[in-house]
Amino acid sequence: MTAKAETTQVYRVYIKASPEAIWDAITKPEWTERYGYTGLVDFDLRPGGAYKVRPTEAFKKESEANFGGELPEVIIDGEVLEADPPRKLVHTFRMLMDPGMAAEPHTRLTYEIKELDDKVCSLTLTHELEGAPNLASLVRGDQEEYGAGGGHAWVLSELKTLLETGKVFAE
Amino acid sequence: MLPRVNDDDAVFKALADPTRRFLLDLLFERDGRTLTELESELEMTRFGVMKHLRVLEESGLVVTQRSGREKLHYLNPVPIRLIHDRWIDKFRERHVSALTELKTKLEES
Numbered sequence: 001m002t003a004k005a006e007t008t009q010v011y012r013v014y015i016k017a018s019p020e021a022i023w024d025a026i027t028k029p030e031w032t033e034r035y036g037y038t039g040l041v042d043f044d045l046r047p048g049g050a051y052k053v054r055p056t057e058a059f060k061k062e063s064e065a066n067f068g069g070e071l072p073e074v075i076i077d078g079e080v081l082e083a084d085p086p087r088k089l090v091h092t093f094r095m096l097m098d099p100g101m102a103a104e105p106h107t108r109l110t111y112e113i114k115e116l117d118d119k120v121c122s123l124t125l126t127h128e129l130e131g132a133p134n135l136a137s138l139v140r141g142d143q144e145e146y147g148a149g150g151g152h153a154w155v156l157s158e159l160k161t162l163l164e165t166g167k168v169f170a171e
Numbered sequence: 172m173l174p175r176v177n178d179d180d181a182v183f184k185a186l187a188d189p190t191r192r193f194l195l196d197l198l199f200e201r202d203g204r205t206l207t208e209l210e211s212e213l214e215m216t217r218f219g220v221m222k223h224l225r226v227l228e229e230s231g232l233v234v235t236q237r238s239g240r241e242k243l244h245y246l247n248p249v250p251i252r253l254i255h256d257r258w259i260d261k262f263r264e265r266h267v268s269a270l271t272e273l274k275t276k277l278e279e280s
Contacts, residue, residue: 005203010245012234066275098277146276153252
C-alpha cells in the first residue's frame with residue numbers, strides 16, 4: 001500500500017455518446033459552462049501547454065454577492081501533460097479560489113475515454129491527490145452541504161445527463 | 172460483463188448484501204486496496220471475497236486499476252450519485268451550489 005494509492009480517487013461513468021462528444025464536453029468552454037461548477041476551461045492541448053479555468057459572469061456575480069471580495073481571474077491552473085483526442089487527457093490541477101487549496105501542490109487528473117459496444121463510452125477519471133487533502137475533500141464532495149458542490153461524482157453525473165438529454169437538471 | 176448505461180438494478184442488487192456494503196465501507200475508509208488487504212478484514216475465503224468484488228465491479232461501484240503487479244480497488248460513487256440525482260433531486264428544488272459559499276464558510280470558521 002502506497003500513499004499514492006490511498007490518496008488517489010477513481011471515478012467511472014458510462015455515457016451514451018461518441019468519444020468525440022465526450023472529449024469536447026471536457027475540453028471546450030461552451031460545454032463546461034453548462035454542467036457542474038460551470039468553469040470556463042482554456043486548454044492548450046499539447047504537452048507543456050497551459051490549463052486554466054475562468055469563472056463565468058454569473059459565477060463571479062454570485063461569488064461577489066456572497067462575500068464581497070473579487071474572484072481571481074483564473075480560479076484553477078495547471079499544465080497539460082498528455083493530449084490524445086478523443087481518448088486520453090492528462091493534466092495537472094490546482095484550485096486557486098481558496099488559500100488553503102492554493103497552497104497545496106499541483107495534483108494530477110487523467111481522463112480516459114473508451115468506446116464500448118452500443119455507442120456507449122466509459123469515461124474514467126483518476127485524480128492523484130498526494131499532498132492535497134483540502135482539494136481531496138472538496139472533489140470527493142465532502143463539503144457539499146456547505147454549498148461547495150458534489151465534487152467529481154456530481155460533475156460526472158451532470159456531464160452524463162447533459163450529453164444524453166441535452167440539458168442538466170438546473171437548466 | 173460491463174455495466175449497462177443506466178443499470179440501477181445492478182447497483183441496488185450489489186448494495187443489497189451486507190458483505191458488499193462492508194467492502195464499500197472499507198474502501199470509503201481507505202481507497203485503493205488490494206484483494207489481500209480487503210480479504211484480511213473479512214472472515215471469508217479469498218474466493219468468496221473475489222466473488223463479491225466481481226459483483227461490485229459489474230455494478231460499477233468498484234473500479235480496479237493495475238499498479239505494477241497489483242490490482243487496486245477503488246470505490247466509485249458515481250452510480251449512487253446518478254440514482255441520487257435522478258430519483259431524489261427530482262422531488263425537491265435543486266440547490267444550486269457554488270464554491271464561493273464554501274469560501275465564506277471557511278472564512279467564518
